[in-house]
Amino acid sequence: MTLIHLGIVNAVRNLGRSLLSVVAMALAAMMMTGSLTVAEGYTARRAAEYRSFLGGDVLVYPTWVWPTRSDVESVVPGTARLVTLPRSFASPLRYFHPDFYSSGYLTVAAGAPSYSMFGSRADLDEVREVLLAHPEVTGVEPYRALPVIGGSLEITGPDGSSHVSLGGHVLRSSPPNLLSDAPEDVPGYLRLVPAAADIPATVMTSTTAGTILSDVMNWTPGVFVSRGRALSSADDDRPVAVVNRRAVLSRAQVRDYDVAMGLQGQTVRLTIPRIVPGDPERGTGPYYDFSRPVTVDISVVGAYDVASRLFSWNPFPDVTYYEQLYLEAPEILLTPAAFDRILQAAGLPAGELPPVGALAVSLRDQSKAVAVTEELRGLVPSLSVVTVAQEADFANARNLPETIYECPPDFRPRPLPLSQPAVPPEARQFFGLLLFGFAGLVAAGNSTLMILSRRTEFAILKAIGMRGFEIGLVVMVEVVTLAVIGLVLGFSVAEVGSLPIILTNRIGPAAVLKAIGRDFAIVASATLACAVVFALVPMSRTLRITVAEAMRGDE
Amino acid sequence: MEHLLDPDFGREPILRARSLNKVYWLGTAVYAVSNVSLEIRQGEFVVIRGPSGCGKSTLLSLLAGLDRPTSGEVVLDGQSLSGLSENELSAVRRQKIGMVYQSFNLLPNLTALENVALPLHLSGTPAGFAGRHAAYLLDRVGLSGRSRHLPTQLSGGEQQRVAIARALANDPKVLMADEPTANLDSATTRDIRALLTELNRDLGQTCVVVTHDHSLIEDAHRVLSLVDGRIVADEPGGAAR
Structure with a gap:
């Protein structure tokens, strides 16, 4: 008790030193918490709009998108070829890697997929099973879409009515998370977000930071219904659809909220390619026959927008302009059941291989996305597995996938070249680790200095007969007491600072509490371990020398 | 060496050093x-x-087990300090040696009473008794009214008195002091000198004091003169004459 009392007395009565130590530990804990919680929060929210729209956290592509170094090294010289994806192949690749459809890409596959990334239904099912077997995978949703050859949507505005061509759009099976009655296990941040009410046509708001120039700002990234209604499972029995407002209206029309789209059930006749079933005997899969198109009628009941990132630039010093960007994906969404009926109308027998442009994989824990993706790569080595967040990072660095209207070209960042990157970059993890390590150094340095500056004190304690382990206990009580106070303060401040991010993730109170608990455990372990270890090491060295040496050395 | 055979000192050596280097x-x-x-x-x-x-403080450190000799042996109260571990040396210091330093070396975060009581606590003395005994010792050195003060709130002389009280806490076999009056003014030096003399005379406390202070030499039974690490003279002090 004497030793514990002495440790606490040291901490309490030497306020200056203790305060410095607490501040250092709080700083370390803050940095650690920041590197964890902000990263986690950001991970949960990272590219949520793209993930919501695509229906998963990780994409599985038919070909190399992010070839690893070992992939490249394993290629037999002469087998990799430059191929170009045909326009009929509907895949998220068209948003993130449009160059694959124009310039082409290197692959060792026999050829570019035009109907589906899989050769047969069995291949699709096998890959799905393999992916679903991973404990962190909660779902595998095929990105099922088929190209629209022709059709038009009538819109009316102050200048009368006009028809917008839907040629070049794709009919796509909506991911379950975008239905208004999405399954309960879909996290909040992947569901439809509420549309901002009463949005004026153009927002130009002056602030102290300058003028915010925004075209219909939504502020909450994600998919929201901007006209009419959303799809629901009640629409399974009827061919109703929603269109991307940004893909069918001109830029001027998008701004004009008087433009009506007739979305209370406008029937649209679409021309789509016929699907020729595969022939198992000849080993061929289904394919499109554009020479014998099929027409289908759909009823457009709503329009959606995919609000993505907020793009900013500085035209003048101290003035920042913001522009809300939208993914103008030309996709007409139907419920999965309605899409199945369209496929059947196009000639695909029930149970046959649908047109699959990618697989959207949902994960249990966003903070493990990169690690799980690495593992999934090992499970399906012939395919390309990429997190949506990585895709978004890479695309954003090339000013993709959204169109930027307001920012003058001179102020846009210099885009990365259109090429297949050789190695997946994950810079954020590195910087997170760097910050965490720096915080550890702060905690360690604080502890070490606290010990090294007190050689005389330890010498006095030894001179009056205190044994080494007794001095160690006194110091440990002091170090741990101050570290815990600093830890709690730093963690609390950092956590409060992270709240806006955590709460806007809408991952639910239970998940937030769990994340906070886990963060605290990690930060507490790291700070306390640093504090204790880096106090013990110099202390054990100090205590090994004689009292006389200690006193001499400190003078 | 004549005085060592003086029947007045007919007691066993409490501290022996042999060929210390x-x-x-x-x-x-x-x-x-x-x-x-x-x-x-x-x-x-x-x-x-x-x-x-000339090596005075070094010699004192060797005698107190605060430092280890390159060669030679120190025997304190019949126990050789050679070969003892640091923890064993700490135990010896706790039980048998009281140290007083020129710079007082009080623990800055503890009050005068707590500084004096600490060696008692470390010896396992019950808290109540330790507190009472520490208060007695502070009273003995004339600081009963300053027991709740931190070292920074005490004068140099008062701090040295606390240090002496702390050194006496565990009733040491030998009280060792390294320049105990070097940082003090003349009046305080007189007080400390009187205190040490009184402890030796009244309580029979064995004292080994490293000092330049001639007044302390006057109070000593023996004066060892050191030059270049060697004892060049071992003479009777003022008290022995």
Whole structure:
């Protein structure tokens, strides 16, 4: 008790030193918490709009998108070829890697997929099973879409009515998370977000930071219904659809909220390619026959927008302009059941291989996305597995996938070249680790200095007969007491600072509490371990020398 | 050496040093203490004097087990300090040695009472008794009214008195003091000198004091003169004459 009392007395009565130590530990804990919680929060929210729209956290592509170094090294010289994806192949690749459809890409596959990334239904099912077997995978949703050859949507505005061509759009099976009655296990941040009410046509708001120039700002990234209604499972029995407002209206029309789209059930006749079933005997899969198109009628009941990132630039010093960007994906969404009926109308027998442009994989824990993706790569080595967040990072660095209207070209960042990157970059993890390590150094340095500056004190304690382990206990009580106070303060401040991010993730109170608990455990372990270890090491060295040496050395 | 046979000191040596050497290697061997042998009997007041840098403090550190000799042996109360571990040496210091330093070396975060009580607590003395005994010792050194003060709230002389009280806490076999009056004014020096003399005379406390202070030499039974780490004279002090 004497030793514990002495440790606490040291901490309490030497306020200056203790305060410095607490501040250092709080700083370390803050940095650690920041590197964890902000990263986690950001991970949960990272590219949520793209993930919501695509229906998963990780994409599985038919070909190399992010070839690893070992992939490249394993290629037999002469087998990799430059191929170009045909326009009929509907895949998220068209948003993130449009160059694959124009310039082409290197692959060792026999050829570019035009109907589906899989050769047969069995291949699709096998890959799905393999992916679903991973404990962190909660779902595998095929990105099922088929190209629209022709059709038009009538819109009316102050200048009368006009028809917008839907040629070049794709009919796509909506991911379950975008239905208004999405399954309960879909996290909040992947569901439809509420549309901002009463949005004026153009927002130009002056602030102290300058003028915010925004075209219909939504502020909450994600998919929201901007006209009419959303799809629901009640629409399974009827061919109703929603269109991307940004893909069918001109830029001027998008701004004009008087433009009506007739979305209370406008029937649209679409021309789509016929699907020729595969022939198992000849080993061929289904394919499109554009020479014998099929027409289908759909009823457009709503329009959606995919609000993505907020793009900013500085035209003048101290003035920042913001522009809300939208993914103008030309996709007409139907419920999965309605899409199945369209496929059947196009000639695909029930149970046959649908047109699959990618697989959207949902994960249990966003903070493990990169690690799980690495593992999934090992499970399906012939395919390309990429997190949506990585895709978004890479695309954003090339000013993709959204169109930027307001920012003058001179102020846009210099885009990365259109090429297949050789190695997946994950810079954020590195910087997170760097910050965490720096915080550890702060905690360690604080502890070490606290010990090294007190050689005389330890010498006095030894001179009056205190044994080494007794001095160690006194110091440990002091170090741990101050570290815990600093830890709690730093963690609390950092956590409060992270709240806006955590709460806007809408991952639910239970998940937030769990994340906070886990963060605290990690930060507490790291700070306390640093504090204790880096106090013990110099202390054990100090205590090994004689009292006389200690006193001499400190003078 | 005549006085060692004086029947007034007819007691066993409490502290013995045999052929003590302390060598520092600074390119060449520098002998801080060279071949020192001595015996200090119980109840003696011994002063070690000499010019600055002659090895007085080093010798005291060796005698107190605060430092290890390069060669030679120190025997305190029949127990050789050679070969003892740091923890064993701490135990010896706790039980048998009271140290007083020139710079007081009080623990800055503890009050006068807590500083004095700490060695008692470390010896396992019950808290109540430790507190009472520490208060008694502070009273003994004339600081009963200053027991709740931190060292920074005490004068130099008061701090040195606290240090002496702390050194006495566990009833040590030998009280060792390294320049105990060097940082004090003359009036305070007189007080500390009187206190040490009184402890030796009234309580029979064995004292070994390193000092330049001639007044302390006057109070000593023996004066050991050190030059270049060697004892060049072992003479009776003022108290023995």
